Amino acid sequence: MPGSGKGVVSGVARGLGFKLIRMGDVIRDEARQRNADIGETAIKLREEYGKFVVAERCVEKILKMQVAKNDDLYLIEGIRSPFEVEIFKKKFPNFKVIAVHSKPATRLERLKKRMRADDFSEESQFRIRDDRELNFGIGNVIATSDYVVVNEGSVKKFKNVVRSILQNEMRI
């Protein structure tokens, strides 16, 4: 969910040698090309090319990067819908889902501090953005994820939990 701290997971993964694929990059690139709002583009892209478009473009990216290395490690950041999970599961047999959770009050505070182009300070806008994510089905992804990491206390502790999960998966 917005403001939960998924970016921290990506940072830890990178440190362990994972290659980072950000689903948001597909949308951000497209939004820049269209000169349109990121949130709107996320919805429109799916309307125009189907609900699988962002996942499919990520799979293409990974297949291009892989060349001949089948044991590469990839972290895909920003999965939102169960349809995307299905695609990745089909393509990559060892695919696992890690969800990051923070309580709404914590996420709102973080977003207020961050104020990126697609963030905002108002509580009503926070609710609207939450609903947008939930409409993609992100709740179902979290409910059926392989791991949930709670990001409430210290960043150091959060990073340690994430690192142990990723290291554990690297051994499989």
Next chain:
Amino acid sequence: MPGSGKGVVSGVARGLGFKLIRMGDVIRDEARQRNADIGETAIKLREEYGKFVVAERCVEKILKMQVAKNDDLYLIEGIRSPFEVEIFKKKFPNFKVIAVHSKPATRLERLKKRMRADDFSEESQFRIRDDRELNFGIGNVIATSDYVVVNEGSVKKFKNVVRSILQNEMRI
């Protein structure tokens, strides 16, 4: 989600003096009266009386139990939809949501061992039951919950985390 271990949370809450309200009891009582399947009854009850019916019956139960004690502690077990959360939030200002998470593989194993009337051993049935819960909107409840407790390792550790959350909330 089924098999995640929400019953353990109820047990800890009871030990701390919480009164337990099980949403499933409303459905189980109704299913017994109708001589019908529990899962079916859960859906039919909502079709007949609206999506708020189970939550409303729980609110009635609590109001009857309360009498004059406004500082009573209640744990409502088995919330499934965001509409139910809305109702409880409106009625009880200090209402908080605790979600319990276990990975699908763990939940399937537990359900196989448990085999209650509304559980089952087959993986396809597991998926059907998961989807039934997800269709109620349980994913959205988890995604926007105040706490998520992961139930994967030892029961003792799980209980300790739950206890500290409940004790923390009791002080507010």
